[in-house]
Amino acid sequence: MVSCLAKGRSQGEKAPSRGNARGIAARLVWQMAQGRSLSDLFASEMQNVRERDRAFVKEICFGVARRWPTLEALLGQLLERPIKTKDGEVKALVMVGLYQLMQMRVPPHAAVKETVDAARPLKRRRPWAPGLVNGVLRRFQREQDELLQDIDDNPVARHALPAWLLGRLQKNWPDHWQSIAEVFRSHPPLSLRVNRSRLTREAYFDKLVQASITARPIPGVETGVVLDRPCDVESLPGFLQGEVSVQDGGAQLAAELLDLQPGQQVLDACAAPGGKSCYILEMVPDSLQLTAIDVDETRLERINENLERLGLQATVCQGDAAHPEGAWSEAGYDRILLDVPCSATGVIRRHPDIKLLRRDEDIDGLVKLQGEILDAIWPLLKPGGMLLYATCSLLAEENEQQVSRFMDLQQDARERPIMTEWGHPRTVGRQTLPGEGTMDGFYYARLEKTE
Numbered sequence: 001m002v003s004c005l006a007k008g009r010s011q012g013e014k015a016p017s018r019g020n021a022r023g024i025a026a027r028l029v030w031q032m033a034q035g036r037s038l039s040d041l042f043a044s045e046m047q048n049v050r051e052r053d054r055a056f057v058k059e060i061c062f063g064v065a066r067r068w069p070t071l072e073a074l075l076g077q078l079l080e081r082p083i084k085t086k087d088g089e090v091k092a093l094v095m096v097g098l099y100q101l102m103q104m105r106v107p108p109h110a111a112v113k114e115t116v117d118a119a120r121p122l123k124r125r126r127p128w129a130p131g132l133v134n135g136v137l138r139r140f141q142r143e144q145d146e147l148l149q150d151i152d153d154n155p156v157a158r159h160a161l162p163a164w165l166l167g168r169l170q171k172n173w174p175d176h177w178q179s180i181a182e183v184f185r186s187h188p189p190l191s192l193r194v195n196r197s198r199l200t201r202e203a204y205f206d207k208l209v210q211a212s213i214t215a216r217p218i219p220g221v222e223t224g225v226v227l228d229r230p231c232d233v234e235s236l237p238g239f240l241q242g243e244v245s246v247q248d249g250g251a252q253l254a255a256e257l258l259d260l261q262p263g264q265q266v267l268d269a270c271a272a273p274g275g276k277s278c279y280i281l282e283m284v285p286d287s288l289q290l291t292a293i294d295v296d297e298t299r300l301e302r303i304n305e306n307l308e309r310l311g312l313q314a315t316v317c318q319g320d321a322a323h324p325e326g327a328w329s330e331a332g333y334d335r336i337l338l339d340v341p342c343s344a345t346g347v348i349r350r351h352p353d354i355k356l357l358r359r360d361e362d363i364d365g366l367v368k369l370q371g372e373i374l375d376a377i378w379p380l381l382k383p384g385g386m387l388l389y390a391t392c393s394l395l396a397e398e399n400e401q402q403v404s405r406f407m408d409l410q411q412d413a414r415e416r417p418i419m420t421e422w423g424h425p426r427t428v429g430r431q432t433l434p435g436e437g438t439m440d441g442f443y444y445a446r447l448e449k450t451e
């Protein structure tokens with residue numbers, strides 16, 4: 001066993017640039033472990049990171065999140081006693097080192113040396129830190145076959161899922177949970193939505209060919225394109241001109257399911273950052289009135305940015321869908337999209353920090369909030385109108401059970417079935433599963449209000 005108080009290596013070595021990048025990654029990982037999302041952290045911290053290090057730092061942070069349960073189990077085996085919470089940055093650095101050794105194409109000697117170098121700035125208050133990092137990483141190198149064998153025997157570590165989520169996925173998806181877990185350990189593809197109001201998908205493929213970018217259509221999604229290899233989105237042909245947007249194929253289904261017609265009044269009641277709102281407007285340009293609301297004022301800015309890039313118009317305002325009030329709540333709507341806040345268990349491939357940030361005890365609160373929003377928004381739908389209930393969850397409580405509960409109480413709600421090739425039919429509504437047809441996991445149910 002490596003002792004938590006193992007002796008450090010000699011001082012005085014200057015940390016090379018990658019060591020610095022590893023130190024930054026460890027600080028971000030530690031903040032993530034304390035509850036901050038990677039998207040928030042990248043938005044606020046990346047400007048302080050040298051441009052050439054950014055992709056490397058991001059790759060490590062995403063990778064550590066993806067493998068977090070496995071890395072925790074390994075640390076349990078490698079350390080005599082756990083690293084104290086107040087020394088969490090050292091723990092994060094060890095995880096950063098282990099992740100490189102296990103998953104990255106960094107030469108192992110460089111991964112160890114530079115991760116140890118990144119521990120040197122921690123020496124002033126923790127003289128033992130470089131020695132501990134060095135000892136743990138070298139022991140992993142020596143004993144990795146046996147250590148990884150033990151990991152294989154531990155389902156949480158093997159599938160890299162927290163125990164609560166592993167249990168829920170096994171219960172909800174007894175025939176699919178293993179492939180879902182595997183997808184959650186993989187990198188997501190870069191999927192695009194072609195702006196159909198400007199050009200056809202075929203015309204956009206021609207532009208990709210000219211730019212030597214290979215891609216495929218997303219099956220069952222009219223505007224969906226998935227790239228064979230992710231790239232910098234701003235370098236994509238037509239991106240800055242609004243010809244394409246980044247959006248998962250499963251998310252694109254929302255607008256396609258709404259049966260949108262010219263002249264309709266449409267409400268997107270949980271709209272930020274506005275991906276689905278924008279597709280709604282691209283689907284029926286110029287002749288549809290969209291109101292996009294979100295409870296989170298800061299996230300409204302993202303909707304406005306997206307609308308601006310695409311040259312689209314909507315009424316965007318702050319509002320609480322669980323307690324409608326103000327002008328937006330006085331209109332009657334032909335279509336309502338209710339993309340409710342949820343566990344996000346269907347999009348872990350894109351947001352692997354959910355493995356750490358989401359807790360089992362969050363689910364009941366989310367189910368309650370979703371029910372409140374559904375109950376409060378339904379009166380805003382015109383008779384004959386349609387509401388699309390959507391989540392990016394894989395859990396029945398948030399999906400078909402939520403909608404069934406609502407239909408049992410609401411006499412004027414009836415299901416409009418979704419008859420498609422994609423996804424899995426549920427007792428009510430339909431579910432895409434992560435990785436199938438390149439998509440993330442989304443749930444959709446269409447509810448019509450009887451006249």
Ligand SMILES: C[S@@+](CC[C@H](N)C(=O)[O-])C[C@H]1O[C@@H](n2cnc3c(N)ncnc32)[C@H](O)[C@@H]1O
Nearest residue numbers: 270271272273274275276294295296320321339
């Ligand atoms: C799944 S996200 C929506 C994603 C969005 N539809 C898109 O496609 O870009 C859920 C959104 O619901 C918002 N939200 C949470 N509680 C809300 C409430 N009570 N009223 C309105 N919006 C709420 C969150 O701020 C979050 O932006």
